[in-house]
Amino acid sequence: MISQFFVLSQRGDNIVFRDYLYKARLKRLVIVTTDRGEVAKGSAEIFFRKVKFWKEDGQEEAPPVFNVDGVNYFHVKVVGLLFVATTRVNVSPSLVLELLQRIARVIKDYLGVLSEDSLRKNFVLVYELLDEVIDFGYMQTTSTEVLKSYIFNEPIVVDAARLQPLGPAAIFMQGTKRMPGTAITKSVVANEPGGRKREEIFVDIIEKISVTFSSSGYILTSEIDGTIQMKSYLTGNPEIRLALNEDLSIGRGGGSANDYRSSYGSGAVILDDCNFHESVRLDSFDMDRTLALVPPDGEFPVMNYRMTQEFKPPFHINCLIEEAGHLKAEVILKVRAEFPSNITANTVVLEMPLPKYTTRASFELEPGVTGQRTDFKGANKKLEWDLEKFVGGVEHTLRAKLTFSQELHANIIKEAGPVSMTFTIPMYNVSRLQVKYLQIAKKSSSYNPYRWVRYVTQANSYVARI
Amino acid sequence: MGCIRVDKITEYLCDPLQRCLKDDDPYVRKTAAICVAKLYDINAELVEDRGFLDSLKDLISDNNPMVVANAVAALAEIQENSSGPIFEITTPTLTKLLTALNECTEWGQVFILDALSRYKASDAREAENIVERVTPRLQHANCAVVLSAVKMILQQMELITSTDVVRNLCKKMAPPLVTLLSAEPEIQYVALRNINLIVQRRPTILAHEIKVFFCKYNDPIYVKMEKLEIMIKLASDRNIDQVLLEFKEYATEVDVDFVRKAVRAIGRCAIKLERAAERCISVLLELIKIKVNYVVQEAIIVIKDIFRRYPNTYESIIATLCESLDTLDEPEAKASMIWIIGEYAERIDNADELLESFLESFPEEPPQVQLQLLTATVKLFLKKPTEGPQQMIQVVLNNATVETDNPDLRDRAYIYWRLLSTDPEAAKDVVLAEKPVISDDSNQLDSTLLDELLANIATLSSVYHKPPDAFVTRAKTATQKTEDDDYPDGNETRYSETLSNAANGGASPPSSSSVPHAAARQSAPAPAAPAPAAVPDLLSDLIGLDNNQIVPADQPATSSGPPLPILLPAGSGQGLQISAQLVRQDGQIFYSLLFENNTQITLDGFMIQFNKNSFGLAAAGPLQVPPLAPGASARTLLPMVLFQNTSTGPPNTLLQVAVKNSQQPVWYFNDKILLHVFFTEDGRMERTSFLETWRSLPDSNEVLKEFPGIMVTSAEATLDRLAASNMFFIAKRKHANQDVFYFSAKIPRGIPFLIELTTIIGNPGVKCAIKTPNPEMAPLFFEAVETLLKA
Helix, strand or coil: CCCEEEEECCCCCEEEEEECCCCCCCCCCCCCCCCCCCCCCCHHHHHHHHHHCCCECCECCCCCEEEECCEEEEEEEECCEEEEEEECCCCCHHHHHHHHHHHHHHHHHHHCCCCHHHHHHCHHHHHHHHHHHEECCEECCCCHHHHCCCCCCCCCCCCCCCCCCCCHHHHHHCCCCCCCCCHHHCCCCCCCCCCCCCCEEEEEEEEEEEEEECCCCCEEEEEEEEEEEEEECCCCCCCEEEEECCCEEECCCCCCCCHHHHHCCCCCEEECEEEECCCEECCCHHHHCEEEECCCCEEEEEEEEEECCCCCCCEEEEEEEEECCCCEEEEEEEEEECCCCCCEEEEEEEEEECCCCEEEEEEEECCCCCCEEEEEECCCCEEEEEEEEEECCCEEEEEEEEEECCCCCCCHHHHCCCEEEEEEEECCCCCCCCEEEEEECCCCCCCCCEEEEEEEEEEEEEEECC | CCCCCCHHHHHHHHHHHHHHCCCCCHHHHHHHHHHHHHHHHHCHHHHHHCCHHHHHHHHCCCCCHHHHHHHHHHHHHHHHCCCCCCCCCCHHHHHHHHHHHCCCCHHHHHHHHHHHCCCCCCCHHHHHHHHHHHHHHHHECCHHHHHHHHHHHHHHHCCCCCHHHHHHHHHHHHHHHHHHHHCCHHHHHHHHHHHHHHHHHCHHHHCCCHHHHCCCCCCCHHHHHHHHHHHHHHCCCCCHHHHHHHHHHHCCCCCHHHHHHHHHHHHHHHHHCHHHHHHHHHHHHHHHHHCCHHHHHHHHHHHHHHHHHCCCCCHHHHHHHHHCHHHCCCHHHHHHHHHHHHHCCCCCCCHHHHHHHHHCCHHHCCHHHHHHHHHHHHHHHHHCCCHHHHHHHHHHHHHHHCCCCCHHHHHHHHHHHHHHHHCHHHHHHHHCCCCCCCCCCCCCCCHHHHHHHHHCCCCHHHHHCCCHHHCCCCCCCHHHHHHHCCCCCCHHHHHHHHHHHHHHHHCCCHHHCCCCCHHHHHHCCCCCCCCCCCCCHHHHHHHHHHHHHHCCCCCCCCCCCCCCCEEECCCCCCCEEEEEEEEEECCEEEEEEEEEECCCCCECCCEEEECCECCCCEECCCCCCCCECCCCEEEEEEEEECCCCECCCCCCCEEEEEEECCCCCCEEEEEECCHHHHCCCCCCCCHHHHHHHHHHCCHHHEEEEEEEEEECCCHHHHHHHHHHCCCEEEEEEEECCEEEEEEEEEECCCEEEEEEEEECCCCEEEEEEEECCCHHHHHHHHHHHHHHHHC
């Protein structure tokens, strides 16, 4: 299995390093290194150099798995940290990559925040965790719940306020005042200063949507990657029942990509595929769409789902480019929010590559708007439009006048790239998948923990071609 | 437990381990199970003697799933490192493990699924049962579990005969595979590499899902590249319009490499789908009109291939291509354009002018372009034998023969020259001969490799698309090897002399390597190392194993050993002398090196690097050479791996090596790869399968060569010697007064060689005929046989 595990900082410093197969052997003049254990000691450095200056197959970014001199390196990036494993044998790469993600999550569960700083401060605890998670290169358990009974170090809490938290829950931190911001970054084992833990449970429905519009405004492809994320701070691990829409159905019948359109508007939510966390029992799922589970401590995905059912895209983009005389052109970008006006999207950014020989761009926003920023990035010839807030039902327009340094070869539309958009819409989900109720098995009548059910929609790849 | 990995600890470990394996607490048992694997790594015999393996097997029936999972993992690890059968999955074990599967942690499920994938079901019924038990795993949230389950199902599917069941399974596998693409980009990458293999075998699984492989604008580049590859594989007449629209969109994006690949993808679709070719070409022409330099160049390269695929169909577009002639600055694009001009010289009115414009800069062009220019000019001359081209050809031939030092170019020019001056008609037949139609086989794996990779789905080899033995160095041979270094078997001694000749010959470029190097042979320096230890060849092969046990382990490794050919004489290495050659030991390839320091200073920090070569030979680990004091020498065996950095073009034997140390400049020298080093131990063929294979290969794959100077004096000694080099004797028959021997051999990637040797014992002259699926290897093979027979 794996030989080494290490965590590198952005600059390539070793923060955590564990060698599971280090073997003291007799010094001999001739050493044959074929033993699986002997991944050389300098592997972290070799790895970092390779990743930093990757240039192979015409690509500039290292793939997550590669081989240097017989050593296989796996890595994932989490909040700027590189989690790396090495091995010499033919293992399952998805297993190792999944493990690396999982280690990051377990450490985050324990430390509250995952950052270089928190890792360094808690290295004793981190090593203790690693020894339980991996033995001789074989993964033992990555469940925070199970690990609890073997881990005795207490985490040293790092000030979370000034650090970017990890994971999908981070999006709730932006702008919305309704959430208790610090709760989501607190450690699952650390006790609150008051001595008593607050009983609460978070259920987040996070949907990442990918939409591609054709130049005439039709939807070419649309897809939702959703996940129901849960983070429980309940003592005693009571059983929980989670009810979803009753009209939920799974699997497109027939296999043809087109016949689901007929169901559009009927209100039924049809998932293409879904999978569940191992703690979920599906006894009554087929009957009434409820999930029963005893949530382990820590953050985990209860259910992942994917759907290609047609949905109403939250934003409609309209882009017009016209040549306006010699060496000049005008771009008109219109964006309309198609969701109700009581909902506000935030951190909306639109980007559009412009023709290569654009030298200057001047922008004209609607009169009187605030919280909008425009920019022309000269280096990569890109137009950027940031909108801090975007209230539902409203339409915003941007006019940009471009100046070119030379005559256009062909149609200007061919040379300006597609408009891509990123946004976050809290308390809104496009799939209409809902948590109807969240029931916690009661221990006593006075037991009434806080329950948070939150929805959010994020852009994954939201592109309009022109 | 057992983390202190030294020999001395083992005796203290055994008794507690025995108790722990039977402990009441499952946590203790599961830790003890892994500890057995650790102990096996330190001292394998001890584990077998103390019966830990049996205890481990008992743990498979444990009632705690975590213990079962660890026991399976430990057994699999031990099996991996041992040559004997230790962990065989029987039907009862299978049932037990399948039951445990449902209860295990996600990691345990992967261990069990991977172990079970080695199980061969006895019939279709059993296979169906297994599949039924494994299918629910496809719903798991952990991608590793899903992929391992897919692997299991694909394997059992081979046995299932009912088409209904197979179709049903394919349907069930599609959604989970697609869902993998919603995971983190790192996992997506692994999934895509695996899907790439799966669609090559069973394209139906994902035929309807092509949309999910459309690139998202925020995908990392490595994911985008893989998606393109799969889109090409899934493109069909039905979805080609949609796919082309996507490719066109990608071709206008910002990332240069991605754009190039997208353009190339359009070309490959044109070659793959005849009915869509026209649409593809019109898209390419649209792209050329945008006049983005690298798009145009890439488009021209693929259009050349389209012309090869559909000759005389789309020439009308040549005019458009010619417009962008002067923007070309990359060798491959230039060469492609020149090829097009030469090929269609009769239809391009100003072909001579176009070529002439290129000719001005002939001496500065890269070899690729020079070669194309030469051929194109000859074609032009043959098609339009007028005055202009005649002058051009004079210039070109002069340039290519007198003023160049590129042997390929020179040789080709001489051939054309001679052809043209002796028989222009023959030249026409040769140069303007009809070319075979190409098909889109780039990135297509050959079926034996694909089989092997499919068996390895959800492992690293499915990500690299290389068989496991190409990048994994087996641990099981390692235990013996440390001792073997001191007593290399006789093979080395035998080859050393011929090798030094060969090494000298190898230094000259491959195109002229067929010329016998009589001079080189004489000037070959005599081996400098001390005379070989008096170990008779065969004896050491036979008693090699016993030898190892007798030899005290701490014997200095430097002194005795067979002489190696000197590749870097002390004269040219500023006092450092390096002798080296490739050897095969215990089924593995090593580079045996001897360093001698004749300088006045201590040399240290040795490193080694191999250039691209036909077999992709590369070091499997760092070079281990201790600091060398003045006058000292050191010998080392460097384990090698295959198929790492393979050079393209026809196979040749050149191995370029660079060695550096901290005190001196980098030394470069050439070595020669002898094919018999690659002959694998499993090359033996049964008589019947030999006959079948011989018949199944077409006659065009038979190559013949005579060695007039070689005499076989004793059949037995020759057979033994060949067998020692993994060339296995199969049968013998008498034909007139001649003896005919049949042998088989095999090189990695499962390429077999079937050999027929005809000779009269005691008389000089041996005729060797071989049949192989890879006849381009034949010259290399003959060289190897010659070396073996001469010994």
